[in-house]
Amino acid sequence: MSATVRRRLPYLALLLLPLIPFVDRNNSHVDFLANAGAFVLLALGLNIVVGFAGLLDLGYAAFFAIGSYSYAMLASQQFGIHIPFWIMLLVAPCIAALFGVLLGAPTLRLRGDYLAIVTLGFGEIVPQTFLNLSQYTNGPNGISSLDQPSLFGHSFGFSATPYYEVMLVLIAIGVWFASNLQNSRLGRAWMAIREDELAARHMGINTTTAKLAAFALGASFSGLAGVAYAAKLDLVSPDQFQFNVSVLVLSMLVLGGMGNIWGVIVGSLVLSFLNSFLLPQSTNLAHQIGLTGVDFTNYRFMLYGIILVAMMLFRPEGLIPSRQRKAEFHEALDDPALEAQEQSEYTSGAA
Amino acid sequence: MEVFFQQLVNGLSLGGIYALIALGYTMVYGIIELINFAHGDVYTLGTFFTLAVLTALGVSGELHGLPLIGVILLAVIVSMLLCGIVGVLIERLAYRRLRNAPRLAPLITAIGMSFILENVMQLWKGPSPVPLPDFFPNPALDVGGVSISAKSILVICLALVMMVSLQLFISKTKIGKAMRATAQDRDAAQLMGININTTIAMTFLIGSALAGAAGFVSGVYYGTTWFFNGFEAGLKAFTAAVLGGIGNIPGAMLGGFVIGLVEAIATQYIPGGQQWSNVIVFSVLVLVLIFRPAGLLGEALPEKV
Numbered sequence: 001m002s003a004t005v006r007r008r009l010p011y012l013a014l015l016l017l018p019l020i021p022f023v024d025r026n027n028s029h030v031d032f033l034a035n036a037g038a039f040v041l042l043a044l045g046l047n048i049v050v051g052f053a054g055l056l057d058l059g060y061a062a063f064f065a066i067g068s069y070s071y072a073m074l075a076s077q078q079f080g081i082h083i084p085f086w087i088m089l090l091v092a093p094c095i096a097a098l099f100g101v102l103l104g105a106p107t108l109r110l111r112g113d114y115l116a117i118v119t120l121g122f123g124e125i126v127p128q129t130f131l132n133l134s135q136y137t138n139g140p141n142g143i144s145s146l147d148q149p150s151l152f153g154h155s156f157g158f159s160a161t162p163y164y165e166v167m168l169v170l171i172a173i174g175v176w177f178a179s180n181l182q183n184s185r186l187g188r189a190w191m192a193i194r195e196d197e198l199a200a201r202h203m204g205i206n207t208t209t210a211k212l213a214a215f216a217l218g219a220s221f222s223g224l225a226g227v228a229y230a231a232k233l234d235l236v237s238p239d240q241f242q243f244n245v246s247v248l249v250l251s252m253l254v255l256g257g258m259g260n261i262w263g264v265i266v267g268s269l270v271l272s273f274l275n276s277f278l279l280p281q282s283t284n285l286a287h288q289i290g291l292t293g294v295d296f297t298n299y300r301f302m303l304y305g306i307i308l309v310a311m312m313l314f315r316p317e318g319l320i321p322s323r324q325r326k327a328e329f330h331e332a333l334d335d336p337a338l339e340a341q342e343q344s345e346y347t348s349g350a351a
Numbered sequence: 352m353e354v355f356f357q358q359l360v361n362g363l364s365l366g367g368i369y370a371l372i373a374l375g376y377t378m379v380y381g382i383i384e385l386i387n388f389a390h391g392d393v394y395t396l397g398t399f400f401t402l403a404v405l406t407a408l409g410v411s412g413e414l415h416g417l418p419l420i421g422v423i424l425l426a427v428i429v430s431m432l433l434c435g436i437v438g439v440l441i442e443r444l445a446y447r448r449l450r451n452a453p454r455l456a457p458l459i460t461a462i463g464m465s466f467i468l469e470n471v472m473q474l475w476k477g478p479s480p481v482p483l484p485d486f487f488p489n490p491a492l493d494v495g496g497v498s499i500s501a502k503s504i505l506v507i508c509l510a511l512v513m514m515v516s517l518q519l520f521i522s523k524t525k526i527g528k529a530m531r532a533t534a535q536d537r538d539a540a541q542l543m544g545i546n547i548n549t550t551i552a553m554t555f556l557i558g559s560a561l562a563g564a565a566g567f568v569s570g571v572y573y574g575t576t577w578f579f580n581g582f583e584a585g586l587k588a589f590t591a592a593v594l595g596g597i598g599n600i601p602g603a604m605l606g607g608f609v610i611g612l613v614e615a616i617a618t619q620y621i622p623g624g625q626q627w628s629n630v631i632v633f634s635v636l637v638l639v640l641i642f643r644p645a646g647l648l649g650e651a652l653p654e655k656v
Contacts, residue, residue, distance in 0.1 A: 056458055106641050113386050114640055116458055117589055121633035124586070132626045243582070247462060254459060302470035308463025309445050312456045328453055 045221025059123025067226020257318025366611020391585015397566020438559025596649020
């Protein structure tokens with residue numbers, strides 16, 4: 001057995017994941033895992049934009065919305081169009097990627113911080129457009145009773161298990177795709193742009209094309225997640241895609257480790273777990289011991305905020321860092337000039 | 352035609368509030384090149400501080416004469432002061448350590464601070480809109496069928512006074528000079544003996560105090576607020592700052608008034624304009640960034656490398 005094979009052995013444990021629904025018969029657990037799977041996909045996609053290419057996209061939920069709404073409009077009674085789920089899994093990522101290009105083409109020439117605010121604006125516009133075009137989207141009520149996916153004549157029904165299995169397959173494809181991207185010529189171009197765009201340009205990298213590719217590919221992941229999530233929930237409505245979803249996915253990246261695929265997956269699982277289990281459970285617990293006034297789920301956004309601030313200050317590379325990103329963050333933070341400045345500030349403060 | 356002029360007045364009042372917020376964005380961006388996402392929430396906080404002052408004073412109905420002036424002054428000063436302090440704390444806590452970090456890092460903490468502030472306000476005043484006591488008498492001046500309310504005049508005058516004093520402060524005082532020097536070249540400014548940290552903290556103090564003033568007038572003008580108010584207002588104000596030329600103080604003012612006008616006119620003349628007003632404002636932002644990234648009054652500068 002070669003060393004490479006031995007090193008990869010632990011990954012075999014991942015093959016046990018599809019068996020979870022057959023061991024844990026609690027449907028709510030499987031349901032949680034299926035939802036968490038959608039967020040893993042989102043995090044993998046945003047990781048391409050923020051982690052690999054270093055572009056801050058604050059409107060990522062917009063692409064999620066586009067993916068979900070394309071399924072809702074093309075596979076329901078809404079217009080009487082019924083494109084099968086499996087085909088939509090191919091179509092929706094393309095639609096999302098197209099919108100990624102449409103947003104990216106005019107804005108990617110902008111500097112990083114302007115890009116952040118434009119994507120933020122885009123993230124606001126898209127759900128609002130779905131809200132306002134009520135003759136097509138039923139406005140705030142959203143579109144419900146979407147087509148149930150079926151495989152070999154068996155409809156998925158309302159059990160979470162088939163969706164969980166689908167999510168696993170999609171995540172596996174996503175991980176494979178993202179890790180190959182990372183090591184590709186394009187992936188190296190993204191890394192170069194992230195570290196120094198000017199230098200990258202001078203090395204002959206077409207930075208606009210590379211950034212556009214990051215936007216489109218990142219968006220396509222959320223198209224995928226959108227289709228699977230919408231089919232599972234059987235409903236799409238504009239309020240599912242607000243700014244806080246974009247920030248939630250960003251927090252997953254920051255917590256897990258931007259640029260590291262496994263880190264991002266861990267980050268998204270941890271936050272999904274916090275959201276769906278820990279906060280409601282601890283609220284229940286508090287209610288049981290007589291603290292009826294507290295509701296920890298209200299602190300959810302505070303938690304995202306604290307994660308973003310605390311991680312950036314104390315461990316910007318995340319829990320499971322990518323080696324390059326760690327070096328980038330620490331190169332600047334461990335700058336001797338800054339340390340000297342902080343030092344002098346403390347001494348002058350003491351005087 | 353009267354409708355048009357009426358919307359002009361409404362747009363200018365709206366724009367006055369955006370302009371005051373935009374000043375803070377533009378100052379902070381000018382000096383440390385950071386989009387302070389938490390700034391919009393500092394503005395909302397200003398409205399809540401105003402509400403707290405009014406509640407503490409037991410104001411419930413309309414006031415006249417000296418009590419009115421006293422209440423206004425007290426509310427403005429308290430909310431400006433408290434917002435200023437909050438701004439300085441945010442800078443100290445979340446931005447200072449990351450001043451030399453990759454650009455992404457302070458942007459992310461800025462988003463985080465914004466979320467934290469929103470949540471704090473939600474816990475403080477609840478998730479629903481909160482009314483403010485309507486203490487400001489609002490006689491309307493009728494000019495040829497166009498009514499100009501006292502509140503509109505208050506908003507526009509306050510915005511103009513603030514801008515002029517800020518402009519004087521930055522161009523005439525020593526601290527203002529230090530700010531301009533720091534914005535131009537931080538290292539060189541430091542070598543000239545300018546205390547960078549104090550100067551940047553001062554920028555946050557003033558910028559956030561202006562957001563506090565905006566929060567006060569918005570409370571008087573609209574008579575209501577909620578914890579999430581600053582998100583949208585902040586985005587529009589940032590658009591205003593970019594439109595005017597980021598880093599440029601008269602530009603931020605101009606941008607604010609233009610955005611307010613665009614919003615008011617669009618609301619009136621585009622069918623369903625109310626629903627689409629955000630979409631229109633952001634489209635303006637994208638168009639400005641593409642065709643005139645330096646803004647209306649800004650000068651095109653080469654990127655600092």
